[in-house]
Amino acid sequence: MDNAVMKRGIVIKDDWPGYSLDLFTYPEHYHEDIESVYIPHGVIMDRVERLARYVMDDFGDNLTVLCVLKGGYKFCSDLVEFIKVLGRNSNKYLETRVEFIRLKSYLNDQSTEELHIIGSRDLSFLRGKSVLIVEAIVDTGKTMKALLQHVETFEPKMVKVAGLLVKRVPNMAENLTDYVGFEIPNHFVVGYALDYNEYFRDLNHICVISETGKMKYKV
Ligand code: HPA
Ligand code: MG
Numbered sequence: 001m002d003n004a005v006m007k008r009g010i011v012i013k014d015d016w017p018g019y020s021l022d023l024f025t026y027p028e029h030y031h032e033d034i035e036s037v038y039i040p041h042g043v044i045m046d047r048v049e050r051l052a053r054y055v056m057d058d059f060g061d062n063l064t065v066l067c068v069l070k071g072g073y074k075f076c077s078d079l080v081e082f083i084k085v086l087g088r089n090s091n092k093y094l095e096t097r098v099e100f101i102r103l104k105s106y107l108n109d110q111s112t113e114e115l116h117i118i119g120s121r122d123l124s125f126l127r128g129k130s131v132l133i134v135e136a137i138v139d140t141g142k143t144m145k146a147l148l149q150h151v152e153t154f155e156p157k158m159v160k161v162a163g164l165l166v167k168r169v170p171n172m173a174e175n176l177t178d179y180v181g182f183e184i185p186n187h188f189v190v191g192y193a194l195d196y197n198e199y200f201r202d203l204n205h206i207c208v209i210s211e212t213g214k215m216k217y218k219v
Helices: 003-008 041-058 073-090 142-152 211-216
Strands: 034-039 062-069 095-107 110-118 130-138 158-167 179-184 206-209
Touching: 003 179, 034 179, 041 073, 041 158, 041 179, 062 073, 073 095, 073 130, 073 158, 095 142, 110 142, 130 142, 142 158
Parallel strands: 062 095, 062 130, 130 158, 158 179
Antiparallel strands: 034 206, 095 110
C-alpha cells in the first residue's frame, strides 16, 4: 500500500460533523455534554485490529509495550488483545510484556507547559528491548518527544510509537508516530478512555465534547 496513506491512518476531514447521538447508545448522563459520535466504538476496534497486524509484522518475537496512562489504557488493552488473537491464529507468538507510565499535561482542554511523569520514572527494564509506546493521542508531539528522550536513555533495542489519534494542530508532530489509527481535526475529543478533567472515560465511542460539557466539568 501507499506509504503516505499508511502513515496517516484514517484521515477525518475538517468538515466531518460526526454521527447524530440518537443513532448510537451512550451513557445517558452525558446526553448534553457531547455534540456527536465522532468515531464509533466498532470502527475504533476495526482499526486497532489492523494496527495490531502492523505491529506483528514489524516486531520479531518479543514486544515490550509501554502504555501511557490514563488515556491509553483502552487502546493498549485492545491492541494487546488483538496481537494475542493474531498470534494464536497465525502460530506466530509475540512474547509481550506490558508496562505502564503515567503522564499528565492537560488541564481543561489546554495543554500545560511541563510534562509530568507520575509514578515510576525508572524504566531500566527497557534496556535491550523492542519497545512500543502506546498513546491515545498525539498533537504537537511535545509530550511524546519528551517521553521518547526519556525512554532512549534506557537504551532499548528499538522504539516505535502507536497513536490511536493524531491531531491536526498548528505545529503538529511529523513522523513521530509509527502506527496511526486516525488523523483528526483540531477538536477536543473524549471517550474510549480519553478524558476531560477525568470525565468521559466511561464513554465507549470517541465523541466531540459540547460547550455545555466543557462548562459543566471545568475545574
Ligand atoms: N481529548 C482528551 N485528551 C487530550 C486531547 C483530546 O482531544 N488532546 C490532548 N489530550
Ligand atoms: Mg487527559
